[in-house]
Amino acid sequence: MIALDRRSLLRGLGGAIGGASVALAAGCAPMEGQLLRAVDTHPDGYPTVEAVKYMGQLLRERSGGRLGIEHYAGGVLGQERDALEITIFGGIDLNRVSLAPLNPIVPETLVPGLPFLFSSTQHMRAAMDGEPGRAILDALEPHGLIGLCFYDSGGRSFYTTKRLIERPEDLRGLKIRVQSSDLFVEMVRALGGNPTPMDFGEVYQGLMQGTVDGAENNWPSYESTRHFEVAPFYSETRHVMAPEVLTMSAITWKRISAADRALIRQCAQESIPVMRELWDAKVEQSRAAIVASGVRIAAPDPAPFQALVQPVWDRFVTTPTMRKLVDDIRAMDPA
Template identity: 35%
Template sequence: MKKLIAVILSLSLAVMSLAGCGAESAESSAEATKENPMVLTLAHGLSETHTVHIAMLEFAEKVEERTEGRIQVKIYPNGQLGSETEAMEQLMAGVVAMTKVSAPGLATYNEAYHSFGLPYIFDDTKDFYRIMDSSQMRDFFLSTGEDGFVTLTYYTSGARSFYTVDKPIRTPEDLKGLKIRVQDMKSQTDMIKAMGGTPVAMSYGDVYTSLQTGIIDGTENNETALTTGKHGEICKVYSTDQHAMIPDVMVMSAKVWNGIAPEDQKIILEAAYESTDSHKIAWDSAIQAAVEEAKTQMGVTFVDDIDKEAFREATSGMISEYSSTYPKVAELLDIIDSVE
């Protein structure tokens, strides 16, 4: 039923405009006015209380304010227009103008995005922000127009670590014999295999029950999953190996982007970057609150004495393999290495 509703809504939007704008929307920012604005639809699957949704609300407000109402962003949260994959397909088809996806999900359209699913390509959170905010990365984000989309900015989703019912994961050896849930991404299943565990790809919504029934022995995610997903009710050991930092990205249809005047593109990018800065602060607060709640109310133990070098060594072959298999991955990793 949900998928049927999404299809109906998508078709309705398509009738309104193949450029992802509203029925009364101007087709380009050059001809847009406050009375007849360029309306950009932004579809995503997050709740209205999620820190990324709140950051995108700030983005929308700043775009409208700074263009004096000529450009408006209309946000459809909660998967109203379909799943993350479906929203991206709609963007490529010209049904919606913008969406939010997990960065590796864009590898279908540009193989370089496989890079963001690889383990330990960032040293730590400080290194992650330094690279993601660099001019080199921003140039890369805007370089994919021929692939049908451009990335306006990113939002951190923290560092992903392992957590289990009762077993600390300090080295790859500790994963042997364990069934670990991962996102349905090639890089994630390859990573768990390289570390010696058994990957089990499943949707996030199935994780709680699967942990509860023993279908899986553990999973990996950032600390907020312990509280918002209630996983801390079952998993009592969180091992901070921080094997991956997978960003969310806000993308726009290249066709829509090309219909926006350069001065308005600048406004949109500045608003996007500022929303990212605001999100960093909100995210840090969310992580601190999640850790405190998990410790004091759920009885979760956080294990910090992790042999990260052993994990890096176990997965080092993945970097070489992906660089060889996907030339654009090698190019993006070179860009990452070039950031000073």
């Protein structure tokens, strides 16, 4: 039997990308037997990567070695949009993806990304573990994807090269990098900033060269990308707590038995607490490293920011299904 030791997974955090060129060549090869190919743009050792590896251990153990996962981390198959397209067409079996690239395809995925929808990490987890999360996962299937589970992506906050963001007025005139998402563009615009869509891999250079004045992301991403070196002002607004999603190609899904589908779903669910344990530890580790680096940190009052984003909600919550999701999520707020 395979030892499923969470402590060893925790010790494995922070691993570097390795064997990228080999993985790139192997990632597009035909699937051998029932070895499922999984991709992630996060590097090896990142909590989502380690959670999918844990899922693979469970699959291998419970299937007697008949099922398993071969993981290609670090974006070796390109950025999320590219990998998502390959997944839909069956070239990738499992894909951990942010919700933003799914927004144009599946409107329901916009809802967890609404600014200030969640009051806390506990609120987000309860909603995504419950009926609202199940409804969003189910909405993926008509678009060629099977939604397996949600993973944390933390609270996104602003960081800049110039000043702390303590009030919305402090964003005025600043070019803020955002994901290529209409929702994020309109959110930053509503808060007074100048939204600038940019691939994640270009952000460090953009901050250094002044192409953008700031960005927004969680503690682990801010620390692991070294963005704090060029943008040493971090304002903990936690304006978005949208999770990420583990998906499976519907083409692959249709090729496997009902029993194997049930096993994959169960192992994915059991990977969630592992991911969360790793994630919480990573957040604390990253925050401590940032504090030690001398970065200036603020914890702004969220109320003035929240007051400005209602037009964003009005624009993007456009269907009865989306409105019900919003209502159901808000009703689950434990605060």
